[in-house]
Every structure is written in structure tokens, then in C-alpha cells.
Amino acid sequence: MSHPRYFVPHAASAAEPVPSDASAIAHVVDVFHLDARHLLEQEWIVGLDAVGNVHVVPASQRDLLPVETRAQLTHHEVASGRTPRRIAAAELYFFAVELVEHPSDAEGFNDPVYLYGHLSGPWPGDAPMRVPGQLTVTRGDVLSGLVHGAAEAFHYVQTPESPAAPRGYHALLPGDRSERLAEGRGLVLAWPAVPPELQVSNASNGPMVARILHDVLTQLQEDAHANGGPAALARMELPVPSRAMAIADLEMRGYEVKGDVAILRRNHPGLLTRMAEWLRAEKVKVPTEAGAPGFLEVARAALSALPGWPSESERVLRARVRPGGSAPVPTSPGIPAVAAPVTPRPLPPRAPPKPPRPDEWMKDFLNAHAASHPGAPQPKLTRTKPAFTPPSTPAKPGRPDWMADFGAAPAAPPASTRREAPASKPSPSGSSASPAKKPDWMSDFED
Template identity: 75%
Template sequence: MNLPRYFIPHAATPPEPVQSDASEIAHVVDAFRLDSNHALEPEWLVGLDALGGVHVVPASERGRLPASALAQLTHHEVASGRTPRRIAAPELFFFSVELVEHPADAEGFNDPVYLYGHLSGPWPGTSPQRVPGQLTVTRGDVLAGLTQGAADAFHYAQTMESAAAPRGYVALLPGDRPDVIAQGQGLVLAWPSVPPELQMGNASNGPMVARMLHDVLTQLQEDAGANRGPEALARMELPVPSRAMAIAELELRGYEVKGDVAILRRQHPGLLTRMAEWLRAEKVKIPLEAATPAFLELARQALAALPGWPTEAERALRSRVRSGGGSPPVSAPRVTSPVPQRPLPPRAPPKPPRPSDWMQDFLNAHAAAHPEAAKPRLTQAKPAAPPPAAKPGTPSWMEDFGAKPRPAAPSPGTRREPSAPSASVPSKKPDWMSDFED
């Protein structure tokens, strides 16, 4: 298995063979046509099973899809009104992105970004394999891959849980050098994954894509402000994917939210805390909340202002893709109730190790290589809930002294003095106890 040059497999996890089966697909996530003299099937479908495993099957097997997956594919074809995009390549790799690491204290603007997940492929192939590891790309590659692929995003039927019609976004990323990409080799289809427990009738990944774009744009804006970079990046007003999460983070940092403004609570418990407060703004405006389309538009604006963009690799990559033809219908069909799902047969439990185990090896290696660097920003497929905020006016370090010490046990031969009644135990016997003494 010849892996893309910029993909590093996890050394302690051997690759495992992939057996694609159309009947096991629970959600369809992509459809494309492969322009190659070696591929017998021009159109291909990408789907996920109940455990998140990737299946790539020819479109001629759509009749073997479960009823729910076939309904998703049919809805996408009608709602999008487009034919599948064409990719000129003899083979492709499919990468399920589960974690994104944004290194801090980088030297330039279009800096590397580390994507962690499982790489499957090559497709089509006689013996595709699945291996966990790290794919290294640039910030511009992430922004361009998602914005360029937005036009061919997968359309899902609207459900009760979604405020707007959900979408599934795939980014075409360079996995090799520009000269290799120009020959159609090293192309990687990256799918920002959604954990199976968070899939509500479909595999839409809009929230994960919004978090990825937000974190990349935040890093670009911080670098532009610190290094007197492009004015368009430094002055860009960024929203947040979740306003509730933004408010929770501000409260953890010692701010008190009043309307659309967060005001810093002055505590002054010591010199170090006062110095930390001086470095923070007295008032912070709480940013607005935005959905994925707004972040895609901001990503397009950022690419226009990014120095040195497009790169040679980007030009070679886009020359291999031709967007699908057609235009969406005037009124896309809308489903007000979830599509009934066909029950799936029981599946075997997943094999260890879990993704979080091997990802930590890469994170630890990066931290050891740059021990003085600031902590990187992480974009997770499953957003972590913020820890509970500390009580107002009480520094978090004082909570370590809040628990009362447990009284020591008396040594042998020592007379134990009667203690005073506890505040939680009444000194007088309750009346109902006398019923058991008769």
C-alpha cells in the first residue's frame, strides 16, 4: 500500500483490510465520477456503516443500498440538481478527520495543520486498507478544500433537530508534492467525521466544519495582528460556531456576562492574579453565532487576502477537479419528519485501540519537539463540554483547601472524648423512632 507522502501512519497500529459492502451503508456522504483509463466504473458512492467505517462502492450497486441510505442518495440527487463532480485521477484515498491540531507560535501565515484520523484506500483497488495516522496540510489547504467542495456538498433531508437543511462537506486535499498531484496521484478526499452517537438520521458534518474553519481563521487573524500582516485578515470580524460555548469560556476566564458584553471580575487575591488581570481586557464583546455557510464565505475572503495563495499544489489540485453540472431547483423538497430508518443487524464491537489512544502519541511527540511552544488549539469531532465555572470571588486554587481534613483515628489505649453533636444529625431522637421500641 503506497500511502500519500504527507500521511504518517501510526507506527504501533497495523493497517487492516477494508471490505466495502453496499448493503452495510447506513449513511451516504459523497458521490463522484472518476476520470481514469484504469477505472471500469466511472461513478462511485462513499458511505458510512453503523460504526463509522468507510465503504466506497460503484454507483451500479445502488440497488443494494438499505432503504434509508437509498432515500438519502435520491434526496441528494433531486435537491442538489447537480451531476456528480469529476475527478481526474487513477485512484483516491478517503480520510476521515477526527481531530485537528493547530500549532501555536508558528513562523508564517500559511502554516501546517495536523489532521488525525483513519485513511482508507486506494480506491478503486483490489486490496484497500484502513490505517490511522496524521495528514499534514496547510491552513490554506483546509480553507480551499472546504470552500471549493461546498458547491458539491451532500444534501440531506431536513429533520426536527436541524434548523436548516443539513449538508455533508468533503474537502479534496493534497497528499503529495505538486508534480505528483499534477499526475493525478496523492489526492485525498477528507471527510470531517461525526461520531455515530451524534448522527441524527444523517451524517451531516456542518458543525464540525464550522469549528474547523473558525479555528483556522482565528489562527490566521492572530498571526496577522501580531505580525502586522494583511489588514483584511487582522480586521476580519469572526463569529463563533456556538455562542453558548463562547460565553462559558469567558466565564471560566473570570468574566461576567451582561447582555452582549462580558466584564472582567476584579478579584485581586494576590500579585500574580493582579498581573494576569492587567493583561486581560476589561470588557469583551461577545461575538455573534454563525452557521457553516457564513464561515465558508469568511474562508473565501481570507484566501483572497492570504499571502502567496494559491500555491502550486493548490493550482495542480484544482486542475484535476471539474465541478458537477446543473443548478439546484427553485424550491428544494423539505421533510418535516425524520425519514424512518431501517433497523440494522447487530454488529461486532470495534477493535482496540480507540482513536484517542494513538492520537495522543502524535500530540505528545509534537509537544516534546517544541517544549517551549504555546499549547496548540484542537478541533474535535465531538465538542467537549466546558468544565463548571468556579464560584464568583473565589480563585480556583483555593478549592484545593476547601475540604475539611478527616479526623485521625485514636491510637490504642487512648480514651476517646465524646464529641459534640454533628450539625447534620439531630440531637433529639425523632418521634417516629419510638414506634420501633414498643
């Protein structure tokens, strides 16, 4: 399997084939036209099965989709009001992002960001493969990919659990140098993947996109404060994905929240605690909460202030995409291949889906980064599933439950059956019995 230059596969994980099957797609995540050189332009459907594996099928197999999936695709086409965008690429890879690592000791503003997940491809191809690994891009690549892809986000039906219409966001990222991108190679279409157990009726990823953008923008703002600019990045008012979690964090740091203001409580004993309180602000503003659309607007403003942006790779990459309904991307003339008629064959029975793969392989990359930078601060991680600690249940009055493991205590014998111990006989000398010899361990306490 060939990989993009900036993708590193996991050494201990073998690549596996991608058996794309339209009838196995449970959720659609993207639709686009692929304008590949020497091939006829074709529309493709990207979807996920019940365990989160990617399936890429031509739109000509639309009738093979399950009824619910076909209804999902129809809703997107009507609700978005757009025809699928066109991507001019000789090869295209798909990358399901499962974890994002933000190095804390990098220098500069547009620092590298490590994306972990499963890469599938290339398409079009005879034998696409899937392998886990690490894709390295920059902060600007992440922000720009999500900002430009927002207009083409997949529209899902609103559910009672979502306050707004859910969306499926994706980002076109550079997987190779600019000269390779100009040839239509090394393009990676990435989307933050939601764990299958969190997918209720769709594969929307708005909350995870908000967390990724929040962490990237926070790193940019911290660097702007540390380096004295740019002022536009330092003055950004960043929202938070969850205001309740932000308030809980302020309270743990010793603040008392009153409305939109948090006031520091300076009543903690101890010299070290008081010194730490002196270094904190007396009052801080409680940040507002925003979803993915709000963070995308902040990211758009941050890109305009990012030094050295757009890069050459960014300009080449965006030139390969045209919004739906526009003219195709101009490419060198080629001889279009005539599609040979394919005789429909009955689909063979599918094997049962594999269980979800563990993510232990990600620790190998994280440990390697930590070993190469000893003593550096811990990097910030953005996970697909937010960490949650269940609240402890209050103790119940009465006998604790753990005592039941030892069984019921033996009942005391009735008084009538008790036997009185015989009285001790006096010693022949008439004096009381001498005390027993002390155990050896008592001598350890004697002088």
C-alpha cells in the same frame, strides 16, 4: 499498502482490508464521477456503516443499498439539483478526520496542520486497505478544500434537531507534491467524521466543520496581529461556533455580559489579580454565532488575503476537478478498458461489525510533537466530539447517600438491659489512681 507522501501511518497499527458492501451502508457522505486513466469513467458512492467504517461502491450497486440509504441518496440528488462532480485521478484516497492539531509554535502564516484519522484506499484498486495515521497539510489547504467542496456538499433531510438543512462537507486535499498531483496521484478526499453515537438520522458534520474553520482562522488572525499584518486578516470579525460557550468563557475571565458587550469587573482582591485585570480590555464585543456556511464565507475572504496563496499544489489540485454537468478534465488519450460481464453471485453472510476502535493511537503522534518542541505552548486541538462536563447535581438534604454503604448504625440497647458499671474501688492508700503512662507519640510535641 501504498500511502500518499504526506501521510504517516501509525507504527503500531496494522492495515486492514476494506470490504466495501453496499448493503452495509447506513449513511451516504459523497457521490462523484471518477475519471481514471485507462479506465472507463464511473460513478462512485461513498458511505459509512453503523460503526463508522467507510464503504466505496460503484453506483451500479445502487439497488443493493438499504431502503433508508437509497432514500437518502435520492433526496440529495433532487435537493442539490446537480449531477455528481468529476475528479480526474489515477488513484484516490479517502480520509476520515477525527482530530485536528494546530501547532502553536509554527512560524509564518500558512503553517502546517496535522489531521488524524483513518486513511482508506487507493481507489480504483484490487485490495484497498485502511490504516490510522497523520496527514500533514497547510492552513490554506484546509480552508480551500472546505470552501471549494461546499458547493458539492451532501444534502440531508432536515430534522427537528437541526435549525437548517444539514449538510455533509468534504475537502479534496493534496497528499503529495504538485508533480504527482498533476499525474492524478496522491489526491485525498477528506471529510470530518462524526462519531457514530452522535449520528441521529444522517452523517452531517456542519458543527465540526465550523469548529475546524474557527480554529484555523483564529490561528491566522493571531499570527497577523503578532506580525503586523496582513491587515485584512487582522481586521477579520470572527464568529464563534457557540455564543453560549463564548459568554461562559468571558464570565470565567471576569467579564459581565450585557447584551452584545462584555464589561470587565475590577473588584477582585489581590495584587496579581489586579495586575492581570489591567492588561485586559475594559470592554469587549461578544462575538456572533455562525454555522458552517458563515465560517465558509469568512474562510473565502481569508484565502484572498493569505500571503503566497494559491500555491502550486492548490492550482494543480483544483484543475483535477470539474463541477457536475461540465466537460470532463482533459487527460492524455488512453485505451479504455472494456468492462467484462460479471455474473451476479449471492452475497455471503456478513460478519458482525467490529466495535469502534479506540483513539489511543493519536496520543503517540501528539506526544512525539510535544517531545520535539520542549517548552512550547500546548497546541490547539479540534475534536469531532466537543468536550462536555456534566453539571454537578445539588446535594440533597438529610442523610448523605454514601452512608448507606456502611449499613444502618447499631441501635442502642434499651435502658432496662443496661448494666451499671461497678464503682471503682478506692486504692489502699486512699488517694486517686495515678494517671496512665502517656503514649510515645506525645513526646514528639514536648520540648
